[in-house]
Amino acid sequence: MSKLNVAVIGVGNIGRHHARNYFEMPQVNLVAICDLNIEEGRRLAKEYGCLFYDDYKKMLKEQKIDAASIAVPTFLHHRVACDVLDMKINVLLEKPIAVNLMEARDIINKAKENNLKLMIGHIERFNPAIRRLKDLIADNRLGNIISINIKRVGGLPPQIKDANVVIDLAVHDIDISNYLLGEYPKEVYGFKSKNLIDSQEDSAVILLKYPKASSFIEVNWITPVKFRTLDITGTKAFARLDYINQKITVYENGHFDKNNQYNDFNEFVSKYSSPDKIIVGINKMEPLKCELIEFVSSVLNNKEPLVTGEDAYKTLEIALKI
Secondary structure, eight states, rough: OOOOEEEEEEEEETTTHHHHHHHHHHTTTEEEEEEHHHHHHHHHHHHHHOEEEOHHHHHHHHHHOSSSEEOOGGGGGHHHHHHHHHHOOEEEEESEEEEEEEHHHHHHHHHHHHOEEEEEEEEGGGGGHHHHHHHHTTTSSSSSSEEEEEEEEEEOOTTTTSOIIIIIIHHHHHHHHHHTTTTTOEEEEEEOOOOSSSSSOOOEEEEOOOOSSSEEEEEOOSSOOEEEEEEEEEEEEEEETTTTTTTEEEEEEEEEOTOOSSSHHHHHHHHHHEEEEEEOOOOOOHHHHHHHHHHHHHHHHHHOOEEEEEEHHHHHHHTTTT
């Protein structure tokens, strides 16, 4: 196929950006968008030159669609995704994959039965800074990874209605920890609490123990300033990553030698107080655009997407243990 016919179901806070990016992609024909907010849906449809529906089943029946982004509330993921997959349409489903493992497995099986692509929108994998960090690890620039420390905190988002801070926020960092280390944790520990809102836990700390490393994750909807940072320690270097500014700073331990002998404490301090500092070059790009390019490519080229249903299932499984 020369162009991929795409639709977006749910054009709220994140879905509207799916529509915008698809509209800008030369290999995509944005056919239609669907949302229960008729006024806003019609406005976006006019802006992007596509059709508007307030009934996604009607849209799927009337239009020739090859792939669809689904950005509806989490409790609707199972129903909508299965309906779309039953229509033989490839799916990009926003994270988390579902509210429970049974529904997640249903979605995965439905995609397999219909031989369709299913990609889950764990967007941080597509942050150029994370991709660059993954390359640094693969090139052994950091040495053997010992620990990861992630802070994802900020105010309460207005759209949260059906997921606590672990399911909505920490799944990003559980997935990234698995991705960077290339394996799943053997042990999971965590504590979550309700502080400012009564309906959902709004704060959590998590410890994931991997065979040779650990990951400590702090998430909340309480901190008045937004932080999205990741620190990673290896035997050769320490790196600090800023998700928002897409920046990585590496501090190399070029002086380390376990057989070193020091004449006095001052000599020891002089060698370890001034590590080599490197600002890593990153080609900055909107993570969502990178994600959608990957999804479109996986459909057009019949290849497995970077974030599979099984990846998302494992992330949800870990999150539900906390």
